[in-house]
Amino acid sequence: MDNLVKICGLSTPETLDAALSAGADLVGFVRYPKSPRHVSLDLGHRLSLQARGRALRVVLLVNPADEAVAQAVEAINPDLIQLHGNESPERVAEIRSMVKRPVMKAVGIAEASDLAALSPYAKGVDHILLDAKPPRTAEALPGGNGLAFDWRLLNGLDPKVSFMLSGGLNPDNVAEAIRLTKPRAVDVSSGVESGPGLKDPARIAAFIKAARTAFAAHH
Numbered sequence: 001m002d003n004l005v006k007i008c009g010l011s012t013p014e015t016l017d018a019a020l021s022a023g024a025d026l027v028g029f030v031r032y033p034k035s036p037r038h039v040s041l042d043l044g045h046r047l048s049l050q051a052r053g054r055a056l057r058v059v060l061l062v063n064p065a066d067e068a069v070a071q072a073v074e075a076i077n078p079d080l081i082q083l084h085g086n087e088s089p090e091r092v093a094e095i096r097s098m099v100k101r102p103v104m105k106a107v108g109i110a111e112a113s114d115l116a117a118l119s120p121y122a123k124g125v126d127h128i129l130l131d132a133k134p135p136r137t138a139e140a141l142p143g144g145n146g147l148a149f150d151w152r153l154l155n156g157l158d159p160k161v162s163f164m165l166s167g168g169l170n171p172d173n174v175a176e177a178i179r180l181t182k183p184r185a186v187d188v189s190s191g192v193e194s195g196p197g198l199k200d201p202a203r204i205a206a207f208i209k210a211a212r213t214a215f216a217a218h219h
């Protein structure tokens with residue numbers, strides 16, 4: 001998974017088409033009812049068919065029960081499952097063996113000590129997503145809050161650890177984020193929106209272009 005761009009939280013055929021046409025490598029569908037980006041199983045199914053063969057399809061789940069995992073896999077047929085809650089390393093490994101598909105675990109970063117949370121996941125996941133830790137407010141979502149963490153914290157990360165970077169990325173800062181952190185992939189949601197859950201085709205295209213240029217320059 002090198003030099004890839006993921007556009008997350010797509011929830012309409014039109015904005016999914018914008019992401020696919022602009023060359024997104026991965027597209028994300030959020031299954032979290034409190035989110036403005038939540039997709040029903042039926043909508044997720046249709047969006048997944050639309051993206052098939054054009055980008056890797058990612059379904060986002062938060063602390064899912066087995067039944068929720070099975071329903072999402074059956075309806076959406078994702079290429080990758082992103083776990084964005086407080087799933088333990090054991091639970092992540094359990095879900096991975098249940099679905100027999102690649103799993104990406106999101107880990108929230110706010111301070112240097114948060115990096116210690118990564119190694120217990122090393123054996124049981126296929127990919128790690130480093131995201132900003134959500135604020136402790138009632139309205140904060142587990143992800144997709146448009147907040148960046150201090151990228152310099154990743155100076156303390158073992159260079160052998162490969163990761164996808166997210167959290168508060170946008171068309172204006174993604175080049176600097178890639179230059180400083182050298183991620184294998186980048187992920188964006190709020191930074192390509194004109195309002196909560198409203199993806200903006202022009203911002204999607206600008207983000208992908210800026211990320212591609214930066215990857216070419218720094219890898």
Ligand SMILES: O=C(O)c1ccccc1NCC(=O)[C@H](O)[C@H](O)COP(=O)(O)O
Nearest residue numbers: 008035143144145146167168188189190
């Ligand atoms: O986007 C949501 O609403 C969401 C809800 C619950 C769990 C995860 C969610 N989103 C995750 C993402 O979109 C991204 O992987 C990541 O958090 C970056 O988001 P942003 O800072 O908005 O670019």
